[in-house]
Amino acid sequence: MLKINNVVLRYGGIIALKGVSLEVNKGEIVALIGANGAGKSSVLKSIMALEKISSGEVYLDNVLLTGLSTDKIVNMGLCLVPEGRRIFTRMSVHENLLMGAFLRKDKQGIQDDIDKVLTLFPRLKERLVQKAGTLSGGEQQMLAIARGMMSRPKYLFLDEPSLGLAPVLVDEIFKIIKEINESGTSLLIVEQNAVKTLKLANRGYVVETGNVTLSGTSEELLSSEHVRAAYLGGH
Amino acid sequence: MMDIRFRRRVKAAARRWNNMDMRLKWGILLVIACVYPFLASSQYYVHIMNLAFIYIVLSLGLNIVCGLAGLLDLGFIAFYAVGAYTYAILSIKLGLSFWEILPIACVTTALFGLLVGSAAFRLRGDYFAIVTMGYGEIIRILANNLTFLTNGPIGIIGIPRPNAFGFKFEDPSQYYFLALAFVALAIFLTYRFQASRIGRALEAIREDEIAAVSMGVNLKNFKLISFIIGAMLGGSIGVFFASYATFVSPESFSFMESVMVLAMVVIGGMGTIEGPVIGALILVLLPEALRSVSDYRMLIFGALMVFMMIVMPKGFMGWIKPRRILRTAEEENPLVNRDF
Ligand SMILES: Nc1ncnc2c1ncn2[C@@H]1O[C@H](COP(=O)(O)OP(=O)(O)OP(=O)(O)O)[C@@H](O)[C@H]1O
Ligand SMILES: [Mg+2]
Numbered sequence: 384m385l386k387i388n389n390v391v392l393r394y395g396g397i398i399a400l401k402g403v404s405l406e407v408n409k410g411e412i413v414a415l416i417g418a419n420g421a422g423k424s425s426v427l428k429s430i431m432a433l434e435k436i437s438s439g440e441v442y443l444d445n446v447l448l449t450g451l452s453t454d455k456i457v458n459m460g461l462c463l464v465p466e467g468r469r470i471f472t473r474m475s476v477h478e479n480l481l482m483g484a485f486l487r488k489d490k491q492g493i494q495d496d497i498d499k500v501l502t503l504f505p506r507l508k509e510r511l512v513q514k515a516g517t518l519s520g521g522e523q524q525m526l527a528i529a530r531g532m533m534s535r536p537k538y539l540f541l542d543e544p545s546l547g548l549a550p551v552l553v554d555e556i557f558k559i560i561k562e563i564n565e566s567g568t569s570l571l572i573v574e575q576n577a578v579k580t581l582k583l584a585n586r587g588y589v590v591e592t593g594n595v596t597l598s599g600t601s602e603e604l605l606s607s608e609h610v611r612a613a614y615l616g617g618h
Numbered sequence: 619m620m621d622i623r624f625r626r627r628v629k630a631a632a633r634r635w636n637n638m639d640m641r642l643k644w645g646i647l648l649v650i651a652c653v654y655p656f657l658a659s660s661q662y663y664v665h666i667m668n669l670a671f672i673y674i675v676l677s678l679g680l681n682i683v684c685g686l687a688g689l690l691d692l693g694f695i696a697f698y699a700v701g702a703y704t705y706a707i708l709s710i711k712l713g714l715s716f717w718e719i720l721p722i723a724c725v726t727t728a729l730f731g732l733l734v735g736s737a738a739f740r741l742r743g744d745y746f747a748i749v750t751m752g753y754g755e756i757i758r759i760l761a762n763n764l765t766f767l768t769n770g771p772i773g774i775i776g777i778p779r780p781n782a783f784g785f786k787f788e789d790p791s792q793y794y795f796l797a798l799a800f801v802a803l804a805i806f807l808t809y810r811f812q813a814s815r816i817g818r819a820l821e822a823i824r825e826d827e828i829a830a831v832s833m834g835v836n837l838k839n840f841k842l843i844s845f846i847i848g849a850m851l852g853g854s855i856g857v858f859f860a861s862y863a864t865f866v867s868p869e870s871f872s873f874m875e876s877v878m879v880l881a882m883v884v885i886g887g888m889g890t891i892e893g894p895v896i897g898a899l900i901l902v903l904l905p906e907a908l909r910s911v912s913d914y915r916m917l918i919f920g921a922l923m924v925f926m927m928i929v930m931p932k933g934f935m936g937w938i939k940p941r942r943i944l945r946t947a948e949e950e951n952p953l954v955n956r957d958f
Contacts, residue, residue, distance in 0.1 A: 433831060457834035469829035471822055482822050485815075486834040534834065 384408050385461070385538050385569070390429050390439035392422075399425040401593040402439065407538060412560070412570045414580040414601070416614055417590035423573040424466050426590065427540045431463045432456055443538070458486050460537035464544065466573075468527045472516030476507055479515050479526055483533025493533070500529040503559055521552040528556070532563065539563065541572045545579075557583055577614040581605050589614070629937075636935075643892075644805065651798055655791045665790040668862065670902040671797035672855055675804045677882040677894030679851030682808065684880070685889035686817065687844035688824045690747040692876055693754025696734075697849040699761060699871035700727045701856025706774040706866045707767055716780030720857050727853025728846045735845040739838055754876050761868040773867025780861050793862050800858055801895075804851055808891050816843055824889075885926055887935025896934050 385407040392400040399422045407413045415423050428434040430441050432453045441448040448456055471479050480500065484493045501508040504525045510518060515526055524544060531539055544560065545553040557579055564570050574580035581587050581601040589597040589610060597609060604610050635643065655664045680694045704723040708714045714722070738749040761768045768774065780787050780796070787793050811817050819840045822830035831837060860866050878901065886897025904922065908915045930937035 431832065433828065452836060453831050454834040454836045457832070463832050465828060465832055469826050469832075471825045471829065473825055474821065478818070482818065482830075482833050485819065485822075530833070 384442075384444060385430070385571075386442040387426070387430060388440045388442070390426070390441070391437045392425050392429050392434055393437050394434075399593055400429060400436075403429075403590070403593070403595055404439075405588050405595060405598070407569050407571050409537075409569055410564070410567070411586065412564050412572065412584040414577075414584035414587035414604075415571060415573045415590060416575075416577045416580065416587060416604075416610075418613070420592075421590040422593045423590050424542055425593075427463055427465075427542055427571070427573060430456075430540065431461065433463070454486065457534055457536075460535075461540070462531045462534045462536035462538070463540045464527050464531035464542060466542035467546070468520075468523045470515045470518075470523050470526050470530065472514065474515055475512050476515055476518070476526055477511045479530050480533050483530035484535075486534065492535075496533055496535060500532050503532075503562060504529050521548050521556075524548060524552075524556065525559075528559070528563075532568070536568060538569045538571065541570065541574075543573055543575060545574065545576050553579065577610070578605070632937075640809075648802065651801075652795075655794045658791075661790045664794050666902065666906050668790055668793055668797045670899055671794075671801045672859055672862075673879065673882060673898035673902050674801050674895050675855035675858075676852055676879045677886065677898045678804045678808050678891070679848040679855070680879050681848075681883050681888065681891075681894040682811065682844050682851070683848040684883055685893070686812065686820045686824070687841050688820075689841060689845070690743075691750045691845075691848070692747050692873075692880065693734075693750040693752065693757075694848070694852060694879055695871050695873075695876040696754045696757040697727045697731060697852030698856040698859065698875075699757050699868075700730050701853030702860040702866045702870070703761060703768060703774075703856075704853070705857040705860040706777050709778045709861075710774065710776070716778075716857070716861055717782075720854060723853050723857045724850045727849045727856070730853075731846040731849030732842065735842045735849075739841060751873065751876075754871075754873060758868050758871050758873075761871065768868075771868060773865060773869075775865050777860050777864045777866065779864060787861070797858060797862075800855055804855075805891060805895070807851070811847060812891070816840060820844055881923065883933075885923065885930075885933055887930075887933030887937075890933075890935040893933050893935040900934075 387403060387405050389402045389404055390400050391398065391402055403422070403426055405413070405415075405426070415426060417423050425434065429436045430448075432448070432451060436449065439449070443459055443461065446459075448459065471482060474482065477497075480497050481493070484496065487493055501511075506522055507525055507529060510522065515523065518526060524546070528541065528544060531541075541560070544556055548556065553576065560570065560572070561583060572580055572584065581604055584601050586600050587598065587604045588595050589604065597604065597607065599607070654667060658664050658667075676694070676698060679697070680691060683689050683691045683694065701723045704726050705716070705719050708719045708722065709716070734750075734753045738746055738753070741749055762771050787796060819830065819835045822833065822835055823837060823840060827837065882897035882901050883894050884897070885900060886895065887893030905915060905919050908918055911918065926934075
């Protein structure tokens with residue numbers, strides 16, 4: 384179980400997280416929704432130690448992660464697919480996948496996992512030697528997720544995986560996310576696409592200006608007046 | 619001014635060259651380099667090429683720091699100085715041989731690299747560059763003032779020449795192949811390094827620091843490693859330099875030297891392997907070629923440098939590099955081991 388306890392994150396004078404607590408249980412898909420600037424990405428960055436938190440703790444199966452460097456955290460089975468894809472554009476698709484497995488030493492296992500993610504993303508298979516920068520936006524997003532899976536994470540964090548994608552592609556990505564989860568990876572997903580994400584997720588948290596204001600099962604959140612008004616819009 | 623048709627022809631030839639297999643390319647260059655001293659009309663031309671070789675290795679070393687790791691190092695010559703003084707002092711005071719000192723000098727420069735690197739990496743960007751400028755100067759000042767070791771501003775004279783299997787290196791053409799061996803080894807090591815897991819990590823850092831860190835790349839460690847590898851290249855050729863000149867003094871290691879090496883890397887094309895080689899050749903050989911116009915030599919040289927940077931802002935290699943979309947780093951460098 385991944386547990387975040389009372390995390391406070393400051394960017395200079397701005398307090399981005401004002402004591403956020405949340406949990407992701409093994410095997411779950413958890414959604415993190417909220418308006419722009421609410422602090423969703425900051426939660427993920429805090430977990431991965433990409434930003435240094437001022438107080439609070441992050442535990443993985445009761446082991447304290449706070450204070451460890453990002454590479455150690457990746458090594459313990461956590462992985463972030465950052466907002467905005469951030470693939471290595473001048474490397475090939477294949478090299479990007481290898482970078483995802485950067486900390487692993489088991490060559491055979493890495494090769495097996497490459498085969499595995501390529502069956503999950505057949506579009507990438509055809510473009511294996513192509514420079515990643517020449518992929519379409521959707522393909523780049525797929526590559527970003529595939530690369531994230533290459534570290535064989537127990538917990539995978541996706542920051543806006545459907546950003547800028549056509550609806551058909553969003554469905555495709557969500558289907559793949561479901562498959563990733565079914566193969567045993569727990570997921571924490573930040574999304575603007577609240578309805579789709581909550582329908583996919585077991586549980587969800589609503590973040591507003593650095594606080595978790597609401598949490599519950601997906602059904603509860605989907606039927607909550609507050610969530611409907613603020614995030615579900617006309618859906 | 620350069621005629622447009624001439625420019626096209628140069629570019630086309632350069633591209634053809636560029637698309638050749640890397641082993642073939644270096645093979646051809648190696649053959650040319652091997653016959654050069656036999657065709658050179660005097661020892662002087664061999665000597666100039668020896669100097670060019672020294673600068674090639676220096677630029678390759680700096681290229682690892684600047685080109686691969688993307689760090690602006692303005693004090694690189696310090697490593698060269700540490701290598702040169704290590705040889706000078708150990709060979710004279712302890713009577714150790716060239717081949718014994720070479721690995722020792724690699725270790726001392728690596729340690730020195732580790733020391734200044736871990737201090738400088740606390741700072742970022744411009745501040746980092748300023749600190750590197752500082753340690754470059756510190757080494758020169760130490761060399762000036764630690765008189766009991768370095769003989770101060772007068773320098774150390776009478777440094778022993780190297781031996782190999784009873785053969786003593788004396789004149790430039792005998793040193794030539796030793797220098798060439800350093801160059802060949804430096805090029806080979808740079809390729810290996812670039813293709814290694816560390817090289818790939820550095821490439822990732824250069825492309826997208828946040829993504830690289832998210833993949834588990836430890837920024838500080840990998841940058842430090844690149845710094846140390848670069849330092850070792852600089853230090854080892856420093857050993858060669860001291861044994862070749864048989865004289866070292868603080869003057870040889872001024873800030874201007876660091877700037878020159880940086881200029882070689884930039885003019886040749888940062889981050890490539892041919893780039894620093896070409897840059898060093900241009901900046902060493904060009905002033906020689908301009909000797910006939912002796913009075914205006916440096917003026918023309920300076921103007922040419924400015925002109926080159928305007929025409930080729932990404933260096934010579936960037937200028938001739940075609941937009942190859944489907945070609946990957948793996949094809950460019952066959953030494954890349956696909957499953958690092
Ligand atoms: N590096 C930074 N420096 C300063 N302020 C930052 C930084 N990163 C984020 N912030 C601020 O912290 C707050 C939370 O940002 P965060 O990126 O976590 O929001 P978000 O919920 O992910 O938003 P979005 O949906 O737009 O991605 C915002 O007010 C943002 O301006
Ligand atoms: Mg965000």
